[in-house]
Amino acid sequence: MASSAAVPFWxxxxxxxxxxxxxxxxxxxxxxxxxxxxxxxxxxxVHFSISKWADGKPEKPILRSDTPGV
Amino acid sequence: xxxxxxxxxxxSVAAGTSKSATARGFSTEVPSTIDSxxxxxxxxxxxxxxxxxxxxxxxKPRPSTASSIPxxxxxxxxxxxxxxxxxxxxxxxxxxxxxxxxxxxxxxVPTIAELKPGIMSxxxxxxxxKYFVSSGFAFLHANSVADIIAVEAVPLENIDASQxxxxxxxxxxxxxxxxxxxxxxxxxxxxxxxxxxNAALTG
Numbered sequence: 001m002a003s004s005a006a007v008p009f010w011x012x013x014x015x016x017x018x019x020x021x022x023x024x025x026x027x028x029x030x031x032x033x034x035x036x037x038x039x040x041x042x043x044x045x046v047h048f049s050i051s052k053w054a055d056g057k058p059e060k061p062i063l064r065s066d067t068p069g070v
Numbered sequence: 071x072x073x074x075x076x077x078x079x080x081x082s083v084a085a086g087t088s089k090s091a092t093a094r095g096f097s098t099e100v101p102s103t104i105d106s107x108x109x110x111x112x113x114x115x116x117x118x119x120x121x122x123x124x125x126x127x128x129x130k131p132r133p134s135t136a137s138s139i140p141x142x143x144x145x146x147x148x149x150x151x152x153x154x155x156x157x158x159x160x161x162x163x164x165x166x167x168x169x170x171x172x173x174x175x176x177x178x179v180p181t182i183a184e185l186k187p188g189i190m191s192x193x194x195x196x197x198x199x200k201y202f203v204s205s206g207f208a209f210l211h212a213n214s215v216a217d218i219i220a221v222e223a224v225p226l227e228n229i230d231a232s233q234x235x236x237x238x239x240x241x242x243x244x245x246x247x248x249x250x251x252x253x254x255x256x257x258x259x260x261x262x263x264x265x266x267x268n269a270a271l272t273g
Contacts, residue, residue: 013255020259024187024204025222027263031237033230040222043151 135212139177144215145192147201149223154201155192162193163216165208166266176214183208185220187266189273200226202270204263231271238264 010020029040051061104127112121145163147155163174166188172181185206192199206220241260248254 009258010255013251015252015255021205021221023256023259024263027237027260028187028202028204028222028224028229028267031230031233031264031267032224032228036224036228037230 133211133213133215136214140214141176142214143174143176143178145218146215147190147192147218147220147223149220154223158192158194160192160194163218164189164191164193165218166190166203167208172208174208174210174216178210178214178216180212181208181210183210185218187263189226189270190218190220190223202226202229202267226270229267229271231268234264234267234271238268 008020011017026044029037029044032040045066047065047067049061049063051058053059109121112119142159142161143163145155145158145160146153147158161175165172165174165183166185167183168186169183171188172183185203185208187204188202190201190203192201201220201223202225203220204222206218206223208219209217211217237260241257241264245254245257245261248257
């Protein structure tokens, strides 16, 4: 099957669609008026911890959080 | 992009019309795709057990396409955090597809359209509701149902014009200064989104 269509510029630069879409959404959110901007940013806050595993044991977890003080 | 659309459409149509062993029929044809030789040999081996069911037998049949074009378009407009419009009957929607502003009327040809940052307007009688959509997809079905999904969609009044101008200037400058492909791509996305918001606010 010949791939004849031109790829979008972000795909050519190695970005996936999801990354592109999330960047677009973040840019739009940053351009909102208050109080919508505060609502949107609080809605998109994430809080998770990742730990890599080695030899069947979890290593020190990395905590990623947008809520301050955690 | 238009070339892609026809390839996608013809692929789905071809899968429906061909009766080859590898093609799955649409779920409206579920009874006829049950393999009778398999069922017979199953019954010989295990007469007391029902033959195994396939996923297609659990699916609801695809809604049949009405023979006459419906008068209204049913729109489902969803975001990850909210369902903006659910089963709303409207006259027309104009969606910002990557191929340009696409007007969707009832009876539109089934289409899958990727959306670019732009204005989506929903027309109902004399009411027009406009949203700025960051990106997403629109699925137009044969039965005049439109499923539009977006990551972020805001009414135009909620956008701050001064921040848009600031962002546009910032990203235009980043684009000029960018060195790697990835930086260029990110700056280009920034320029595109902010120009689209600018056009939406002033147009």
